[in-house]
Amino acid sequence: MISKLLKIxxxxxxxxxxxxxxxxxxxxxxxxxxxTLMCLCGCNTTLKDCPHLKCGFAIPAxxxxxxxxxxxxxxxxxxDVFLAxxxxxxxxxxxxxxxxxxxxxxxxxxxxxxxxxxxxxxxVWSSRGVADEQETxxxxxxxxxxxxxxxxxxxxxxxx
Numbered sequence: 001m002i003s004k005l006l007k008i009x010x011x012x013x014x015x016x017x018x019x020x021x022x023x024x025x026x027x028x029x030x031x032x033x034x035x036t037l038m039c040l041c042g043c044n045t046t047l048k049d050c051p052h053l054k055c056g057f058a059i060p061a062x063x064x065x066x067x068x069x070x071x072x073x074x075x076x077x078x079x080d081v082f083l084a085x086x087x088x089x090x091x092x093x094x095x096x097x098x099x100x101x102x103x104x105x106x107x108x109x110x111x112x113x114x115x116x117x118x119x120x121x122x123x124v125w126s127s128r129g130v131a132d133e134q135e136t137x138x139x140x141x142x143x144x145x146x147x148x149x150x151x152x153x154x155x156x157x158x159x160x
Contacts (some may be wrong), residue, residue, distance in 0.1 A: 033078055035063050040093050046092050 034048035041057040043050055047065075050058035061082075082090045094100035103141045 029069055029075060030062070030065050033069075034062060036079070036092055037061065037065075037082055039078050040086065040090065095160055 031048060035046050037047045039045055039047050039050040039055065039058045040059070041050065041051060041052060041055050043055075045051065047058050047061050052058065064081075065078055068081060073081075079091075088095070088100075094103055096104055
């Protein structure tokens with residue numbers, strides 16, 4: 001009798017936990033999709049964060065997402081439905097394809113080019129400094145500086 005009761009409880013808990021896991025997975029998918037899609041009511045937020053209680057765009061869009069998830073559509077299929085209906089402006093972040101890819105690549109290209117330019121400018125400046133130093137350096141070719149040093153030393157001793 002107790003073993004039958006344990007089996008029934010075990011089956012019930014198994015079915016209940018599977019349904020809860022399935023329900024939480026679809027809710028997570030819906031929340032994730034709502035974060036990636038913009039609300040087009042003019043609030044400039046995502047569907048998940050739209051502050052309007054009776055938003056004419058967010059509420060039907062959330063219901064459509066829930067309906068598509070219930071039909072077991074993938075996230076990409078749901079996104080494609082909204083893309084076909086509203087265009088690229090529905091996405092909170094630009095898609096990483098086509099011309100939008102330039103927006104993802106250009107910052108890194110600009111950083112590399114700017115770093116190269118800074119390197120070249122510093123190299124030119126440092127080479128100018130070395131050339132100026134060599135140009136203005138006093139050289140003692142004929143020994144005339146030794147005579148000048150001796151004269152200065154002699155005058156310093158006379159002053160003492």
